[in-house]
Amino acid sequence: MTASHDVLVIGGGGAGLRAAIAVAETNPRLRVAIVSKVYPMRSHTVSAEGGAAGVAADDDSLDEHAYDTVSGSDWLCDQDAVEAFVHEAPRELLRLEHWGCPWSRQPDGHIAVRAFGGMKKKRTWFAADRTGFHMLHTLFQTVLSFPEIVRYDEWYVTKLLVDDGRTYGVVAIDLATGRTETITASAVIVCTGGCGRVYPFTTNANIKTGDGMALAYRAGAPLKDMEFVQYHPTGLPFTGILITEAARAEGGWLLNKDGYRYLQDYDLGKPEPTPVMRSMELGPRDRLSQAFVHEQAKGRTIDTPYGPIVHLDLRHLGAELIDAKLPFVRELCSKYQNIDPVTELVPVRPVVHYMMGGIHTDIHGATPIQGLFAAGEVACVSINGANRLGSNSLPECLVFGARAGRAAALFAGLYGGRIPPAVMAQGRDEEDRLERELTRHLDGRERIADIRTEMQITMENGSGIYRDRDSMVKAFDELQELQARFADAAIDDHSRTFNTELVALLELSFMLDVAESIITCALHREESRGAHQRTDFPARDDERFLAHSLVQREPDRAGRRVRYLPVTITRWPPGERVYGR
Amino acid sequence: MADEITLEVVRYRPELRIEPVVQSYQVPLREHWAILDGLTYIKDHLDGTLSFRWSCRMGICGSCGMTVNGDPQLTCATFLTDYAPGPVRVEPLRNFPVIRDLVVDIGDFMDKLPTVKPWVIRDVDSPVEEGEYLQTPEELDEYKQFSMCINCMLCYSACPVYALEPHFLGPAAIALAQRYNLDSRDEGASEREDILSSPEGIWACTFVGECSAACPKDVDPAAAIQRYKLTAATQAIKNFLLPRGAR
Amino acid sequence: MSLYHRPIPLFWWLERRSYLVFVLRELSSVFVAWFVVYLLLLINAVSGGSAEYERFLDRSGQWWLVTINVIALVFVLLHAVTWFGLAPKAIVVRLRGRRVPPPLIAAAHYAAWLVLSAVIAWVILR
Ligand SMILES: Cc1cc2nc3c(=O)[nH]c(=O)nc-3n(C[C@H](O)[C@H](O)[C@H](O)COP(=O)(O)OP(=O)(O)OC[C@H]3O[C@@H](n4cnc5c(N)ncnc54)[C@H](O)[C@@H]3O)c2cc1C
Ligand code: SF4
Numbered sequence: 011m012t013a014s015h016d017v018l019v020i021g022g023g024g025a026g027l028r029a030a031i032a033v034a035e036t037n038p039r040l041r042v043a044i045v046s047k048v049y050p051m052r053s054h055t056v057s058a059e060g061g062a063a064g065v066a067a068d069d070d071s072l073d074e075h076a077y078d079t080v081s082g083s084d085w086l087c088d089q090d091a092v093e094a095f096v097h098e099a100p101r102e103l104l105r106l107e108h109w110g111c112p113w114s115r116q117p118d119g120h121i122a123v124r125a126f127g128g129m130k131k132k133r134t135w136f137a138a139d140r141t142g143f144h145m146l147h148t149l150f151q152t153v154l155s156f157p158e159i160v161r162y163d164e165w166y167v168t169k170l171l172v173d174d175g176r177t178y179g180v181v182a183i184d185l186a187t188g189r190t191e192t193i194t195a196s197a198v199i200v201c202t203g204g205c206g207r208v209y210p211f212t213t214n215a216n217i218k219t220g221d222g223m224a225l226a227y228r229a230g231a232p233l234k235d236m237e238f239v240q241y242h243p244t245g246l247p248f249t250g251i252l253i254t255e256a257a258r259a260e261g262g263w264l265l266n267k268d269g270y271r272y273l274q275d276y277d278l279g280k281p282e283p284t285p286v287m288r289s290m291e292l293g294p295r296d297r298l299s300q301a302f303v304h305e306q307a308k309g310r311t312i313d314t315p316y317g318p319i320v321h322l323d324l325r326h327l328g329a330e331l332i333d334a335k336l337p338f339v340r341e342l343c344s345k346y347q348n349i350d351p352v353t354e355l356v357p358v359r360p361v362v363h364y365m366m367g368g369i370h371t372d373i374h375g376a377t378p379i380q381g382l383f384a385a386g387e388v389a390c391v392s393i394n395g396a397n398r399l400g401s402n403s404l405p406e407c408l409v410f411g412a413r414a415g416r417a418a419a420l421f422a423g424l425y426g427g428r429i430p431p432a433v434m435a436q437g438r439d440e441e442d443r444l445e446r447e448l449t450r451h452l453d454g455r456e457r458i459a460d461i462r463t464e465m466q467i468t469m470e471n472g473s474g475i476y477r478d479r480d481s482m483v484k485a486f487d488e489l490q491e492l493q494a495r496f497a498d499a500a501i502d503d504h505s506r507t508f509n510t511e512l513v514a515l516l517e518l519s520f521m522l523d524v525a526e527s528i529i530t531c532a533l534h535r536e537e538s539r540g541a542h543q544r545t546d547f548p549a550r551d552d553e554r555f556l557a558h559s560l561v562q563r564e565p566d567r568a569g570r571r572v573r574y575l576p577v578t579i580t581r582w583p584p585g586e587r588v589y590g591r
Numbered sequence: 592m593a594d595e596i597t598l599e600v601v602r603y604r605p606e607l608r609i610e611p612v613v614q615s616y617q618v619p620l621r622e623h624w625a626i627l628d629g630l631t632y633i634k635d636h637l638d639g640t641l642s643f644r645w646s647c648r649m650g651i652c653g654s655c656g657m658t659v660n661g662d663p664q665l666t667c668a669t670f671l672t673d674y675a676p677g678p679v680r681v682e683p684l685r686n687f688p689v690i691r692d693l694v695v696d697i698g699d700f701m702d703k704l705p706t707v708k709p710w711v712i713r714d715v716d717s718p719v720e721e722g723e724y725l726q727t728p729e730e731l732d733e734y735k736q737f738s739m740c741i742n743c744m745l746c747y748s749a750c751p752v753y754a755l756e757p758h759f760l761g762p763a764a765i766a767l768a769q770r771y772n773l774d775s776r777d778e779g780a781s782e783r784e785d786i787l788s789s790p791e792g793i794w795a796c797t798f799v800g801e802c803s804a805a806c807p808k809d810v811d812p813a814a815a816i817q818r819y820k821l822t823a824a825t826q827a828i829k830n831f832l833l834p835r836g837a838r
Numbered sequence: 839m840s841l842y843h844r845p846i847p848l849f850w851w852l853e854r855r856s857y858l859v860f861v862l863r864e865l866s867s868v869f870v871a872w873f874v875v876y877l878l879l880l881i882n883a884v885s886g887g888s889a890e891y892e893r894f895l896d897r898s899g900q901w902w903l904v905t906i907n908v909i910a911l912v913f914v915l916l917h918a919v920t921w922f923g924l925a926p927k928a929i930v931v932r933l934r935g936r937r938v939p940p941p942l943i944a945a946a947h948y949a950a951w952l953v954l955s956a957v958i959a960w961v962i963l964r
């Protein structure tokens with residue numbers, strides 16, 4: 011079976027939906043479709059809490075947003091991309107406002123903005139603390155007003171069809187029926203989100219398994235800056251549920267076991283009763299998570315069955331502010347931790363949150379493979395460099411989702427046409443492979459969950475907040491072993507109808523590839539920068555590494571190659587990252 | 592506290608072509624464990640063939656709705672310890688066709704949703720360059736509650752009218768229509784009037800109120816429906832009494 | 839793909855109190871209709887002169903008619919109470935920018951009911 015479209019978007023999160031609308035708006039004659047492994051409104055964008063950054067206030071400027079982003083990234087972002095981003099973000103957020111997003115408002119009816127970590131000015135738009143939820147549903151409901159956008163809900167993409175350096179579509183499984191289908195398209199936009207599930211303790215949903223990164227990697231596209239994994243400083247123990255940075259932006263404090271605001275010991279400024287921009291609790295995430303590790307080493311964290319924790323103190327904010335600005339935080343704490351932040355301390359610890367790296371794209375979302383585009387967390391443009399600032403990711407989905415959509419529409423308009431027979435053969439091969447996959451593991455001995463858990467622990471030990479050569483070499487070897495064991499993975503479920511075990515198997519295989527790319531890049535980068543901290547190379551090394559790592563499969567798929575691409579610097583030469591001073 | 596609890600899972604496996612059967616599993620009973628953690632434990636360690644949907648495990652994506660001991664619940668926000676010593680019966684959401692095990696077909700809702708036009712409709716769109724449409728916090732409050740819907744389908748599962756009358760638009764779809772009707776930026780209420788006031792719309796609802804009781808996000812879809820009944824009734828009287836231009 | 843449709847059990851309306859109340863309220867409309875018919879019969883009797891009115895009263899005193907009317911009264915009360923329960927959901931009143939709390943709206947309905955009943959009682963018992 012085959013279906014055919016002009017532009018195919020993989021992923022129905024913030025980036026994917028925005029991209030699809032951009033295609034429809036750019037060229038209404040194009041047949042555009044969205045494939046998503048969950049209903050679009052279930053995509054992980056729905057979980058984002060804090061807000062979306064875009065210059066709005068009179069005392070703010072695009073340059074300041076750009077500078078905060080560049081210094082936050084430890085100078086590893088591309089400054090032309092950042093300039094485009096800060097320029098287009100407010101417009102995209104306004105567009106969402108026109109589509110109905112219920113942004114929180116000032117009394118006079120204008121958009122309200124809040125402070126966020128690493129930002130010098132208040133510029134984070136928010137919809138209480140359910141920003142991602144409201145953005146995603148607004149986008150999804152707006153997509154419903156475009157009847158020309160076709161959806162494949164609950165279809166799982168297993169392969170990108172690439173021939174001679176050009177994309178022609180995908181192969182996907184319809185989960186409800188188990189039918190596999192080749193879906194061809196002149197242009198494909200990958201918007202499949204991040205890969206937090208490669209780690210054991212993460213804020214990321216079950217669906218964030220790095221599928222798109224692995225799809226592109228296998229198709230020969232380079233992945234960029236994969237060693238940069240963001241740990242968010244405040245996740246609830248056990249569940250890993252995120253307590254948004256907005257809680258600190260509204261005035262929350264981080265306290266160690268002695269009730270001491272420990273961040274003052276880590277060059278992040280002096281404790282003040284009210285929040286100070288780019289200081290203390292409003293420092294960048296990499297520095298805050300690293301401070302936690304040092305506190306732990308000093309024995310100043312609190313041990314719990316779910317690991318060491320510190321406390322987030324919101325009590326002084328009062329019930330009224332918490333209910334108005336952080337209602338979801340209160341709901342999450344009471345549901346999942348049995349505590350009320352109005353009267354009690356919230357236990358928190360660093361948690362894997364976001365992937366700075368991803369599929370290498372240019373400023374229009376184009377990858378080196380013709381007709382293949384990427385946007386959102388799966389892509390690396392890069393505006394995030396070595397450390398993303400909170401609230402830059404949602405607007406990134408909009409800005410670069412729209413850009414990729416427009417570029418793909420243009421591409422599909424120019425280069426539509428015939429599908430080479432080799433591609434159809436590839437599609438049939440993949441359909442056969444999936445068929446075999448269902449039976450191949452009949453008498454396997456390894457449980458999927460065991461391999462997955464071991465991979466996650468390997469990643470945490472090998473490339474956590476701090477890493478060194480030995481731990482990474484060990485992790486790399488373990489991953490090779492896990493790859494070998496994966497071949498012997500068992501699958502109990504041989505049904506075609508909604509086979510979630512088959513999906514778990516395919517996801518695991520994607521995650522193993524992504525994990526390998528993370529460790530590979532991390533091993534090669536012999537310096538410390540942003541979220542990549544090596545105890546054996548503790549200093550930043552601009553001489554050698556003011557450059558993006560690109561990791562690519564060798565054509566024979568056996569080996570992998572890492573090369574470096576210089577960072578684009580337009581106006582802000584590399585300097586020291588200064589917070590709280 | 593016992594250290595295990597029994598989950599009785601109602602399973603339907605289409606290949607077997609038989610009625611659903613109950614299968615029991617022992618799972619650890621631990622503090623902070625949601626029903627969903629019990630189910631993933633089964634899938635990971637006991638029986639890989641059990642199918643169910645989940646994603647965010649923080650009560651916001653709306654994937655994990657199931658019937659727990661007879662009540663529609665988000666299984667990621669319902670805890671094992673609250674059901675101790677058990678057993679706990681886990682079934683698929685009621686009122687939906689079952690695809691397999693705990694996975695139901697919500698295609699009906701997905702088809703109905705666009706018919707109520709849940710998007711901003713304006714007579715004239717102003718360009719974004721002119722800045723935001725102003726909206727005061729009070730105007731935001733008018734519709735905020737109805738914008739909280741996560742499409743989890745618990746309300747449909749609780750609604751006896753939907754069970755008896757599958758053409759009924761249903762609580763969430765009507766609440767979402769009202770979410771836009773009450774938004775000060777929207778001018779599309781008249782375009783939603785026909786479908787909402789049709790026999791399959793608000794008038795099918797007889798105010799059982801179970802939708803609002805089941806809703807995990809306090810959307811109160813029953814209120815949305817009742818409010819619209821009043822609006823529709825007033826509108827009907829106006830249409831009857833007033834000449835066209837004055838309505 | 840073969841979907842499974844759970845059959846609706848015959849006694850589904852006994853599964854939950856709210857379902858039972860729902861079915862009873864649906865049923866109550868029959869009794870509301872009965873009261874309308876009864877009222878029409880009363881008016882007919884009144885217009886037919888005092889003899890006919892007496893006969894109507896006699897008939898109304900029979901035990902089975904009293905029983906029906908008592909049951910009908912219970913159902914009409916159920917109808918009224920659930921209706922008032924619904925009212926605050928439908929009616930959103932704002933006073934000086936603040937939403938009037940829903941219980942207050944329900945209370946207002948009951949107050950109006952009380953006042954009306956008192957007026958009628960006064961007219962009759964005067
Ligand atoms: C808890 C949490 C809070 C956050 N808060 C903020 C915040 O306050 N501000 C901010 O700026 N950022 C925040 N972020 C980050 C931000 O939410 C994400 O980076 C962003 O939403 C990613 O969007 P996306 O569109 O790229 O991907 P997603 O929303 O993850 O969507 C991915 C889509 O791809 C589909 N997909 C994936 N694989 C396949 C496949 N194989 N086949 C078919 N479809 C597939 C999925 O179905 C899904 O539709 C937060 C993140 C988390 C985890
Ligand atoms: S109205 Fe409530 S119960 Fe119904 S779908 Fe929305 S969130 Fe779920």
Ligand code: FES
Nearest residue numbers: 648652653655667
């Ligand atoms: S898993 Fe997302 S709502 Fe339960």
